[in-house]
Amino acid sequence: SGLLNAGGSYAGTNVLVSIPQTVTSGTYRVFFTTDARNQVYEHTANDNNASAPVTITITQTTADLQVTAVSDPPSTLLSGDQLSVFWTVRNLGISPANSAYWNDRVYLSPDGVLGGGDDVYLGSVQRNGALAPNESYDATRTFTLPAELEGAFRIVVATDFDNRVVEGAFEQNNTAASLNSLIVSLRPAPDLQVTAVAAPTSASAGQPFDLAWTVRNFGPGPANGSWYDSIYLSLDQILDEGDTYLGYSSRPANLAVDASYTRTASLTIPKGQAGLYYVFVAADAGNQINERSRESNNLGYDPVSMQISLLPPADLVVGTIDVPVNGVPGRNITIDYTVENQGENPAQGRWTDSLYLSSDDHWDVGDLLIGRVDVQANVPGGGSYSRSLTAPAPGVNPGLYHVIVRSDILNHLPELNDANNLRASLDRVDMDVEVLELGVPTEYDLASGAAAYYKLDVPAGETVRFVLDSISNDADTEVYVRYGEMASRTKFDFAANEPFHADQTLTIPAEQTGTYYVLVYRRAVSGSQRFSLTANLVPFSISRAASTAGGDSGQFTIKIEGAKFAQGTEFELVAPGIDGEIYGAVRKFVQNSTVAYVTFDLTFA
Template sequence: AIDAASFDASDVTIAGPTGPIVASQVEQLGADKYRVHFSAQSEEGAYHFTIGPNIQDFAQNWMDQDEDGLKQEPTDQYQASLTIDHTPPRVVGNSLANVQNAAVRSFEITFSESIDPTSFDRDALTVTGPTGSVMATQVDPLDGNRFRISIAGTESDGTYHVVVEPTLADLAGNPLLEEYEFDFVQQLPDLRVTFGDYPLECVPGQQIEIQWTVTNVGQGAAAGGWTDRVYFSSDDGGNDGVELAQLEFDQLLPPGESYTRVATVTVPAEARGERWVVVKADGLAVLDEIDNTNNTTVLQPPLLITERPYPDLRVSELTAPSTLAAGELVKVSWTVQNSGSGATTAGSWFDALYLSSDATLDDSDVKLTKLKNLDFLAAGESYVQSIDVHVPESTPRGTYFLIAATDIDNVVQEFDREGNNAATSDNAIDVVTPPPAFLTVTSIQVGGTLEPGVRPTFTWTITNTGGTTIDYGWSSGTGWDDALALSRDQVYQEDQDYWLGSHTYWHGLPLAPGESYTSTGTAENRVPAWEPGTYYLVVIPDTHFGAGSAFGQSVINRDYGVAEVQIAYTVPDLAPISLTIPENATVGQPLNIGWSVKNAGEGQTRTNNWSDRIYLSTDGVLDSEDIPLGTVPHNGTLNAGTNYSASTTFTLPGNLSTGTYHLILKTDNTATVAESDETNNLLVSSSTVTISRVASDLQVTSAEAPAAGVAGQAITIDWTVVNSGGDPTAAGTWTDAIYLSDSATFDLRKARVLKEFSHTGVLASQGTYSRSELVPLPQHMEGTFYLFLAVDSRKELFELDAEENNLQAIGTAIEIVDHQPDLRVASFSAPTTAIADHSIELEWQIENVGSGSAFPNWQDAVYLSKDDILGPEDGNPLVTLTRQAVLAPNGTYSPVASPVSIRLPDGIEGTYHIILATDSGSTLYEKGSEQNNIAIRMIEIEDLAADLQVVSATIPVAGQAGEFIAIDYTAINRGREDATGPWQDAIYLSDDDQFDPTNDRLIGVLNHAASVGIDQTYKPQMMPAYVRIPDR
């Protein structure tokens, strides 16, 4: 009992969330029971109470709360706490994030505060899955605010819905704020054996390889590890069997992915007859799968365990020389014997010979050759392989072994006797490396003195003085080319010597040791203009690039050859040998002359252009008084002893005095050509030409034209010309021209020639001629213009000082109007809806609203466009119609065959625009009025395509390579349009269940000719269809 006098409100300390709380009274309720009073509290938070330690019982024992015998210490106070909590709990998370790839059997829920575990049992939540309600089996608290919920796991894919009811409460009794619900997705894997490979026959006790592929065909990833089991079964149901192997897989297998395993197993010694190979993926059933019933696959066909006689191929009597030369041929032979008790099951196989650095055949060895055996081999029979084999030139010098192997592709079934198919040479063989190939220039034939500017021809011989055959080179290894150069000394220096050429001197492969080839080639470049003297021709074998990098660019070891050559000049000599002139000529008129020049020297001209000059001379002696008529250029070199001829026409000067003249020809008048004799370059004509003067004067006496005209149409122009001079015209032909100008002042540079008219016949003094001609006005022009007549417009007559009166204005001005058509789409009708690959009908009318007629031909075209703008991206028109008749102003026309039927393209759908364009090629000139040539109509196009689907197929479960199998199938048209024949159905052979046309093998094509309606089916024309399985 407590002494009430020692316990009052001062012994009580209270602290709340907002600070100290004063105890107002301590009320005794019994000998050891008291009630402490204080003001009512409602603030959420923690409250702390401290009582003592200065309180005693009636025996005057003070408080010793920590029971250490020391009383009234601070640690002897009694302390207590409580919390006022008005906030309901809430769920802050669950453990089921992302997709679950294993069957969910438990999950965790975390709350915002501690939960009264008595309020949270399995009735406080519901779980619903794809197949219905899932029972919660147990709720276990992990921490105050974290619980584990166990459920009955289901192996079903889909979405699961979890609801936590608001019946549970926190420690203060506050119920869950609201119902909490969440979803989780379960996607389980599904392992299936999709492929198997194994020998079809074996013997008891033999070790064989069994290969299989497991594919995850489920929606969820499979997480390793699990164990695949392989066993033999005595029936095709896989119901019993002898386990052969267990292989563990410990990696992640995503959906759609596969893995392949190979197990080497021993066939039971007591096994006989047919055994089915059974593979069970996840054989220990550790994975949760959507379907556990498809993990076991019985592979077909069964394996035959036999005791029949079988072959045993062995290699013996391998003979080879003790030394091999790299890069050369060597004869090797070996014997293959069937030492078994039965004949080979295959009629052909391959043997091979290998070069090995040791006596063991492995992947590092070099295969030297491969030979085919072409017949069966009975028990005890043998054959000999003998061949000249090439040892690679790249083989390093050293010690090697030859290994001969038979049946390298394992096509002969030898069961447990496959391990003795190879034999190694009895002794090691030394491989020696012969000297490398080397190209040596052994002879050079120059053929005489070299002349600058010419391209001489040379002959040379090159020998392979090395020890190996040259079977490599440039240009994809097909050969090499030689080069020629000129040098001032006997040492080739690419930066100083002159390059004559290379790429035309080609030699192909091969070239054995000691063999030679002789080439004759003409220099690509001409001999340079070096000083006469002694030089050296350099022949360089194997140069693939041009000068400046040639000698360093070879693939074959070589050296160059040198031969002495002489360079000397032979000099040309140009001499005129003929000059032809007329007897008479007229001042201001043409003078025709011709001449020939010969190279009388010993050498070709070293320049290829010079000029010849013609003079008029009164005395036949060339001096400063003579009159130059002109210069004629000559192009091209001239060889010794050859000549060239030339001719030209000069117009005699108008101020030339009349009289008798010689003509003088001076060839190479600027001394461009270096010649042996420069004094014989002149030739004076042996005859003379008499030059006279004609005083004629053409002038226009009248010229008339209409005051108005239409662009593109002809007008009539009349004119009269008189020769007012004292002499008849010197020539009988000249040209009159009609000009059109936009200015009343004539400017030849701006005026336009409308038409030219030739006059024929000499016009006597005071003689006249008149012309009346139709002259077409240009198209596409309009306004005020001016006509001019020019007599002798080309200055074919010399009139001395009387040329000014040859030009005459025709009238004052002419007004030209331009009457052009203007095509307009007057009407255009088209449907608003259509079906792709079907025909539609269009109607239209075109009107000429212009002032001029439209002349043929032009085209109307119809386009299909995704927008309402006609552009290059719209491609070719759907239809093009040509208008072949004139369309007068205000005239109209429609297509001859109206309405026009056009077929829409296949495979299109959506909103399109039909665009009609008249004069689509802009053939007509419409004076800027082409904007009304187009009409547009919108159309909705639907694509009702056929859709062929295979709905059933009958395929045998097994077949033999090289044999035919029967295949039957049914296909249906699920589309919205008939499938129109013909087409082809194809049958492929695949090593998996995924169609891949690039890797799968096409084994059959079936033709189908008839159409198939909507929802109609069809089968192969020949039922069933037979296709052949390819040979291995």
């Protein structure tokens, strides 16, 4: 930099230049070029900016990665077994590895030499970190042998397979093989066959029917894993792509040799289907179990065809609905109702009625389900049926609610008019929530999958701590809190829902005066179902500091949990001892009255 006058000169200082490790050994000429970027205007004198060459001899020094040890395999294994491989790689070169990572690959080879197209790739392991001369590392990995592998193999490990490390003349010695061979035999395969299918001789379109079938393993090996069986309707005794799929049933367990299982399922015949049909079952329909050459015999069917008839249309109309005067979310309520068949034809078969709570007399997707009633009946034209449902009331805000009944919710029955299957009760249920008093524990029994609801009035500026104590230690419980509206597992302001915890503690800032709604949900429980819930106001305090250590080289931040924090709250770090030094916060962020993030600086502490 600077001005260079005409006739002037400057002397360059010694510059240390790194020669790339990829440069191979040999004799080279070194040139020095001035104004290499043509920043100086020289008119026609640009052709003399290079110096005369200086000859130098370069000797390339590189790493030399070699696999120095490969573990011997067991003498025999079956295809699909686990194989653990251990190996050692050492840098026998005079330079460190120039890459900070590379990949080692593991193969099975019939002759112990890679190449020839007969090697079986098992997997790779990434090495992270350079390797100095004469340093080594050990690696181990467990691989799953291919399901169809068979033969004698040696383990071969190839280090730096992608050639990320420059090794010059030593690139060809990166593989090593185990001394002994592994004999892999084909694992005996199962042979799943459907041995029996039992369908009814008659059924109705749009209606469910019950099916039973049996699958046996005739193969020499067990069927390990999970699979599913699929069910079809066919007009003939040959299953093809044009046949009707009805559903599937999962099989989540192993099946030993010569063992069998029998499954039952309720399947619904599509509307409009009529005629004589055969019911087929395809075992392991997704081919998740390797049966090798025995995959073509997985089908079975009932040799007696099933007569499917079209039902004449009925006309279900919801009649009277009797509801209780009061209800509590989470507690059982009983609803009695009647449905009339105003059509001329009978309503026969099976169908489902659904009951909802609604703030008005019109059903919409926001109305919460109380429960379902499965109906199996033959209701003549002009007749009716009555049913009763006792179920926990859903979590709704306090208020008056209609009960809405939707008959045949799944449309299993053919009807002249589906629009009149819905009706709201004339009377309404007065829903209210149990009050949770501050400082007073409340107890209740809560089964798996059940919920309990509470409400609590809190003035603004307070901090509330909810403590849930389950009698059983084998419980999985959640707590949710929401201001102004009923809490649910998907709509809440605060939550304590760590999985597999029988007890939960939740501290919340009450930033607004009003009602806070609490949901206690029990995912699972073993033993006593009883729990207690207590809510207490918490005074100004610190309950937890998320970080317990900080270095003396700079700043660190602590998450502090407690109660009644404010923007003006001052946080200090005090060293132990009577005259412990005090460190003030250099920065703070008060998220709310229960959580603050505080930064301290302990440089030179």
